[in-house]
Amino acid sequence: MHPTEILTRRLRVDADLSEDDAKALKSLPIQVRDVDADTNIVREGDRPRVCCVIIKGFACRSKVASNGRRQILSFHIAGDIPDLQSLFLKKMDHDLATISPATLGFIEHSALDRLIGTNPSIARALWRETLIDAAIFREWIVNVGVRPASARMAHLLAELRERMAAVGLANGEEFEFPITQAELSEALGLSAVHVNRVLQAFRAEHVLDLQRNKVRIADVEKVIETSGFDSSYLYIPRNDPPC
Amino acid sequence: MRFYFTQPGGPPDEDGVEFADVNSALEEAARTALLMVREQPKLTDALTLNVASTEGLVGSVTVKVAVTR
Numbered sequence: 586m587h588p589t590e591i592l593t594r595r596l597r598v599d600a601d602l603s604e605d606d607a608k609a610l611k612s613l614p615i616q617v618r619d620v621d622a623d624t625n626i627v628r629e630g631d632r633p634r635v636c637c638v639i640i641k642g643f644a645c646r647s648k649v650a651s652n653g654r655r656q657i658l659s660f661h662i663a664g665d666i667p668d669l670q671s672l673f674l675k676k677m678d679h680d681l682a683t684i685s686p687a688t689l690g691f692i693e694h695s696a697l698d699r700l701i702g703t704n705p706s707i708a709r710a711l712w713r714e715t716l717i718d719a720a721i722f723r724e725w726i727v728n729v730g731v732r733p734a735s736a737r738m739a740h741l742l743a744e745l746r747e748r749m750a751a752v753g754l755a756n757g758e759e760f761e762f763p764i765t766q767a768e769l770s771e772a773l774g775l776s777a778v779h780v781n782r783v784l785q786a787f788r789a790e791h792v793l794d795l796q797r798n799k800v801r802i803a804d805v806e807k808v809i810e811t812s813g814f815d816s817s818y819l820y821i822p823r824n825d826p827p828c
Numbered sequence: 829m830r831f832y833f834t835q836p837g838g839p840p841d842e843d844g845v846e847f848a849d850v851n852s853a854l855e856e857a858a859r860t861a862l863l864m865v866r867e868q869p870k871l872t873d874a875l876t877l878n879v880a881s882t883e884g885l886v887g888s889v890t891v892k893v894a895v896t897r
Binding site: 733734766775776777778779781782784785786788789796 | 833835838839840841842843844845856857859860863864867877
């Protein structure tokens with residue numbers, strides 16, 4: 586698979602890209618690198634000259650507060666460009682790191698600049714990505730701000746299932762998610778013990794399970810009911826018949 | 829060391845959580861119990877978390893909110 590194919594697939598989930606656009610994406614000079622889990626891609630304060638496409642694996646954005654505690658802000662999957670904002674906002678205001686072994690593609694800002702200058706459809710698709718990114722952040726705030734622990738967990742996993750499925754990375758109700766309980770606690774604003782209790786309760790009730798780097802959702806309806814998950818903020822088009 | 833956290837009558841803990849020592853595990857259990865009690869349908873119900881190592885129970889924490897008039 587060409588390194589930009591997953592990006593094209595991701596953008597085509599919700600944007601109408603022509604074959605010429607796909608060719609333009611394919612022609613982007615991209616430097617591919619395999620990295621271990623917990624590798625910093627960019628750190629707060631950095632001034633990157635490249636954007637990173639996740640080709641394979643998982644990453645997260647995070648910030649460390651003055652008390653030393655880390656808040657994970659978002660999770661990123663194959664096809665995402667989690668530091669796209671560095672194209673215009675030159676100084677990073679948060680950290681970006683892998684949470685699993687990953688294959689990353691690095692594209693020079695100058696090449697992306699040229700691409701969006703000559704391909705307005707791609708510019709619109711990338712703009713749309715940043716808007717959806719913001720919608721996901723809004724939902725994240727609601728999640729950690731007002732939902733109880735079990736709903737936070739269920740919501741996060743329901744969202745990941747939708748996003749993974751959109752790029753063909755979910756196998757029915759099962760998908761890869763190599764995350765530790767400590768990282769989940771940093772994402773959900775819970776203690777590691779609380780995350781442990783929530784997961785054990787879900788497992789006992791046969792709702793969902795997270796073991797050996799895989800999430801298996803056994804009872805989708807219960808997950809949706811528990812979390813109040815409504816995927817509309819992800820703006821993933823459905824093939825529903827017109828009303 | 830790995831510690832396992834359970835509530836009386838609740839599901840077993842098959843995964844556990846790593847802590848440096850018993851005190852750290854109990855302290856985290858106490859912090860968690862405080863958070864969990866806030867999410868109970870009835871705030872004044874007592875909530876207990878038992879903490880065990882691979883060798884057996886090492887302690888427990890109980891949080892109870894009392895409302896007086």
